[in-house]
Amino acid sequence: xxEPPRVPHKERAVVRKxxxxxxxxxxxAVRKRAAERSRRGGAPLxxxxxxxxxxxxxxxxxxxxLIRAPWSDLGSQLGSTEVxxxxxxxxxxxxxxxxxxxxxxxxxAWLLARTDFPGRRLVRALVTLPLVLPxxxxxxxxxxxxxxxxxxxEWLDDTFGYTLPFTTTGVIVAEAFVAMPFLVISVEGAxxxxxxxxEEAAATLGASRWTAFRRVTLPLIAPGVAAGAVLxxxxxxxxxxxxxxxxxxxxxxxxxxxxxxxxxxxxxxEAAIVLSLVLLAVSVLILAGLRExxxxxx
Amino acid sequence: xxxxxxxxxxxxxxxxxxxxxxxxxHPAGLDxxxxxxxxxxxxxxxxxxxxxxxxxxxxxxGAGKSTALRxxxxxxxxxxxxxxxxxVDLEDPRxxxxxxxxRRPVGVVFQDYLLFPHLSALENVAFGLRCQGVARRDARxxxxxxxxxxxxxxxxxxxxxxxxxGQAQRVALARALAxxxxxxxxxxxxxxxxxxxxxxxxxTLRRHLADFDGVAVVITHDxxxxxxxxxxxxxxxxxxxxxxxxxxxxxxxxxxxxxxxLVGLNLYRGTISAGGVDLAAGRxxxxxxxxxxxxxxxxFPPAAVTLYRTRPDGSPRNLWQVEVDGMELHGDxxxxxLTGPVPLLADVTPLAVAELELAPGKPVWAAVKATEARAYPx
Numbered sequence: 084x085x086e087p088p089r090v091p092h093k094e095r096a097v098v099r100k101x102x103x104x105x106x107x108x109x110x111x112a113v114r115k116r117a118a119e120r121s122r123r124g125g126a127p128l129x130x131x132x133x134x135x136x137x138x139x140x141x142x143x144x145x146x147x148x149l150i151r152a153p154w155s156d157l158g159s160q161l162g163s164t165e166v167x168x169x170x171x172x173x174x175x176x177x178x179x180x181x182x183x184x185x186x187x188x189x190x191x192a193w194l195l196a197r198t199d200f201p202g203r204r205l206v207r208a209l210v211t212l213p214l215v216l217p218x219x220x221x222x223x224x225x226x227x228x229x230x231x232x233x234x235x236x237e238w239l240d241d242t243f244g245y246t247l248p249f250t251t252t253g254v255i256v257a258e259a260f261v262a263m264p265f266l267v268i269s270v271e272g273a274x275x276x277x278x279x280x281x282e283e284a285a286a287t288l289g290a291s292r293w294t295a296f297r298r299v300t301l302p303l304i305a306p307g308v309a310a311g312a313v314l315x316x317x318x319x320x321x322x323x324x325x326x327x328x329x330x331x332x333x334x335x336x337x338x339x340x341x342x343x344x345x346x347x348x349x350x351x352x353e354a355a356i357v358l359s360l361v362l363l364a365v366s367v368l369i370l371a372g373l374r375e376x377x378x379x380x381x
Numbered sequence: 382x383x384x385x386x387x388x389x390x391x392x393x394x395x396x397x398x399x400x401x402x403x404x405x406x407h408p409a410g411l412d413x414x415x416x417x418x419x420x421x422x423x424x425x426x427x428x429x430x431x432x433x434x435x436x437x438x439x440x441x442x443g444a445g446k447s448t449a450l451r452x453x454x455x456x457x458x459x460x461x462x463x464x465x466x467x468x469v470d471l472e473d474p475r476x477x478x479x480x481x482x483x484r485r486p487v488g489v490v491f492q493d494y495l496l497f498p499h500l501s502a503l504e505n506v507a508f509g510l511r512c513q514g515v516a517r518r519d520a521r522x523x524x525x526x527x528x529x530x531x532x533x534x535x536x537x538x539x540x541x542x543x544x545x546x547g548q549a550q551r552v553a554l555a556r557a558l559a560x561x562x563x564x565x566x567x568x569x570x571x572x573x574x575x576x577x578x579x580x581x582x583x584x585t586l587r588r589h590l591a592d593f594d595g596v597a598v599v600i601t602h603d604x605x606x607x608x609x610x611x612x613x614x615x616x617x618x619x620x621x622x623x624x625x626x627x628x629x630x631x632x633x634x635x636x637x638x639x640x641x642x643l644v645g646l647n648l649y650r651g652t653i654s655a656g657g658v659d660l661a662a663g664r665x666x667x668x669x670x671x672x673x674x675x676x677x678x679x680x681f682p683p684a685a686v687t688l689y690r691t692r693p694d695g696s697p698r699n700l701w702q703v704e705v706d707g708m709e710l711h712g713d714x715x716x717x718x719l720t721g722p723v724p725l726l727a728d729v730t731p732l733a734v735a736e737l738e739l740a741p742g743k744p745v746w747a748a749v750k751a752t753e754a755r756a757y758p759x
Contacts, residue, residue: 283456284495286482288509289560298508302499 145363152360153353160357168335169343170361176251176339177319180258181266184315187259188266189308193296195267196274214264221260222328229256229329253330254337258319265318266311273307274300310373317369321362410434411564411596414462415452417445424448424620425462428598430613432467432563435590435597437611439604441639445620446600450566453598454489455482466596467563483512485564486595488557492569494549496541502528502552503537509560527555531589547578554589563595570599571606583609604643608632616640634757635680646680647726650759653677658756664722667698669751674758683716685753686727689746690737699749701725705739715739719747 126134153160160166194200195207213221229236229247239245247253281303285295301308323341330337332346340358347355410431417424424445430436438446451457453464455472458479464472466487471480488509496505507517507524515523528534531551541549550570557565570586571579587610590597601607607614608628616624616631616639624636635641641648649666651658657667658679666679693700703721710716715734719725725747729737737745 278495280491280495281497283482284489284491284497285508285512286456287454287485287487287489288556289483289512290508291483291512294512299497302497 148356148359148363152356156353157357157360160354161361163354165334165343165347166354166358166361169338169340169358172251172254172335172338173320173340176254176258177316177322180255180262180319181312181316183255183259184263184266184319185308185312188263188311188315189270189301191263192267192270192274193300196271197279210267211264213261214268218261218322218324218326219328222257222325225257225260225325225329229253248329249331249333249337251330251336254326254339257325257329258322261322261325262315262319265314266308269311269314270304270308273304273311276307277303313369313373317366320365409467411453411598412463412465413453415449415464416459416461417448417452417457418460419448422448422620424452426615426617426620426622428453428615430596430598432596433594434613435599435611437599437601437607437614438617439601439607439614439643440617441602444617446602446617447568448620449617450489450568450598450600453564453566454487455480455485486560486562487564487566488560488562490550490553490557490565490567490570493573494541494553496544496549496552496556498541501538501540502533502544505541505552506556506559509556513560524555524559527559528552531555531585545578546574547582550574550582551585554586558589558593565590565593565595565597567597567599569601569603570610571601571603586610633680633755634678636678636759641680645726646682647686649679649723651677651679653756660723662722664701666723666749666754667751668754668756671756672758676759677756678759679754679756681749681754683726683728684714685749686719686725687748687750688717688727688729688733688737688739689748692746693748698751699754701747703745703747705741705743705745707741708734708739719745721747725749 191210195203195210226233226248228234229239231237231240231246231248236247239247247256277300281299282292282295285299286292290298320339321341322339323345326337326339327342332338332342334343338346340362344355344358344362347358411429413426413428415424415426415428422445426438426445426449428436428438428449438449440446448457452459459472459474461474463470463475466485470476470478471485472478496502497508500508503521503524506527507520510520510523511517525534525537528537531554533548533551533555536544536548536552541552544552550573554567554570567586571583574582583606590599590610599607599610601610611628614624614626614628614631615622616637618637618639624631624640626634631640632644632646635644635646635648638648649658649660651660651666652675653659653671656671657665658671658677659665668679671677692702701722703719703723703725705717706720707718708715709718710731711728713731714728715731717727717729717734717739719727727747729739733739737743739745
């Protein structure tokens with residue numbers, strides 16, 4: 084039996100109520116956490132007040148968005164060509180970018196998790212860099228490499244007469260660039276958590292490393308891949324800085340939802356609110372979908 | 382350890398450490414010299430077996446059993462030595478020869494089975510066949526046949542998570558056997574099971590191993606598993622084979638303390654002089670029959686030790702005053718651990734414990750009849 088936690092007067096009743104539940108069914112970790120929580124007792128004002136202000140600060144803008152939404156003519160707003168085009172372009176580019184990220188990112192994560200090569204730590208740091216890099220900087224960097232005068236872009240232009248910047252493909256490239264780290268990190272974590280001995284078991288059954296990856300490892304880490312893909316897709320959908328820098332802002336071609344929101348705010352605030360609501364709805368859906376995997380610590 | 386008497390080994394090899402220059406007895410079987418160095422630990426074990434033979438690698442934790450298994454499967458490359466199986470050289474570092482696991486005719490039943498959790502029992506068994514290029518339909522029907530052989534036909538569609546330990550073990554066995562390996566490796570095949578299932582699964586496993594026409598190597602730290610399953614034992618301690626022989630030979634003539642403790646015998650080493658055996662520190666054991674040798678092992682079962690509260694009358698020739706160190710109930714006898722001039726294990730009845738008022742620290746007299754002790758060359 085554990086020592087009864089020392090608690091202030093007010094908390095005693097709560098503790099007693101908890102103690103009624105059979106201890107045997109609670110794991111030591113749960114018991115410890117419960118004891119710690121009750122030991123914390125009432126929150127001091129110095130933490131309670133800024134904490135609540137922080138909460139309001141985070142929630143109020145979203146509430147404001149809902150209050151100011153033109154609910155009556157939401158239908159007609161959503162039906163407008165401008166909104167529909169931006170939404171269609173955003174969904175298309177984010178999905179294609181996620182596809183690219185999956186095809187390139189899963190193997191990259193496998194290399195990082197399962198092989199050992201000199202400079203692996205450096206590569207890992209480089210892979211995660213776009214996570215913290217300001218997206219605008221990413222856009223500038225893409226422009227310098229893939230732009231018409233860029234290192235690779237010039238060759239592309241000369242050889243194939245093809246230019247990436249300010250095209251829909253450019254949007255996809257910008258989105259893939261910023262979204263890839265989310266997938267790589269998620270998949271690498273899943274790979275490290277997966278028991279590599281399953282791959283050994285597959286090998287003793289005659290599976291080559293590729294077969295073992297395809298038929299054993301990939302199904303085992305599928306939840307991690309899915310979570311990473313959803314995160315990457317959400318990141319791609321919300322991409323603004325790198326897109327506007329690298330691909331510009333042409334309606335129907337490179338003007339994605341976030342760009343449309345920014346533009347509409349000056350010309351048609353109601354449209355901006357509707358577009359924002361759509362993005363908010365998508366975010367909430369993603370959060371709900373990922374809750375099981377990412378919110379388990381709460 | 383009465384199960385030791387059960388031997389069907391074709392190979393009646395002498396109970397001696399196989400020399401490094403031994404020629405392979407069985408070109409169709411397994412001939413391996415496994416040398417793996419990891420930091421301060423060095424595994425150096427010879428292993429040979431004929432097709433159809435079951436060899437147990439018996440040893441304490443950390444003795445290198447698992448390393449040996451990994452080396453045989455190709456999961457850990459050899460530092461030196463060689464692996465030959467069914468007349469084919471699989472690995473020889475001197476010739477830069479290494480065959481990866483997926484190209485060895487070796488099947489493995491892992492300790493926790495490692496059944497692929499996302500595949501059904503049938504798909505698990507079919508996995509190896511699919512990797513060998515067998516068409517999907519043929520692989521599935523062959524897999525169904527193997528599941529039937531391990532009496533799990535009705536569990537074909539079940540995912541491993543919903544199988545019991547014994548069932549999972551049989552699926553793992555079927556999965557390993559389905560690829561028709563020439564060498565079957567079993568890593569602590571019964572360790573993950575509870576005591577009740579073990580007895581049944583051990584008997585079933587023995588039957589399946591008897592049907593298997595390739596070489597089977599069982600890794601275990603449980604002497605009973607080794608004695609029941611194997612035709613021949615190789616005991617390894619600290620990376621080296623300390624004894625090889627049939628279960629009966631190993632059980633009757635242990636050559637190290639570890640083996641003696643495993644099979645429940647008192648074991649001493651000494652030199653023969655004047656009708657007895659001189660042990661270390663001037664102690665002496667009188668043995669009825671002495672072999673023609675200088676250095677000998679002397680072994681006797683704990684049941685051959687008699688305890689007395691006071692010095693007994695008459696003249697048991699092996700008599701020492703000892704002290705009770707510990708007691709443990711084994712079935713319906715109590716095993717008493719005794720310290721003194723000669724450390725001893727004695728088996729007595731619970732009644733005797735009460736009559737002798739045995740308790741840790743209690744001094745008693747211990748006698749061993751000369752006719753109960755066996756001496757054999759060291």
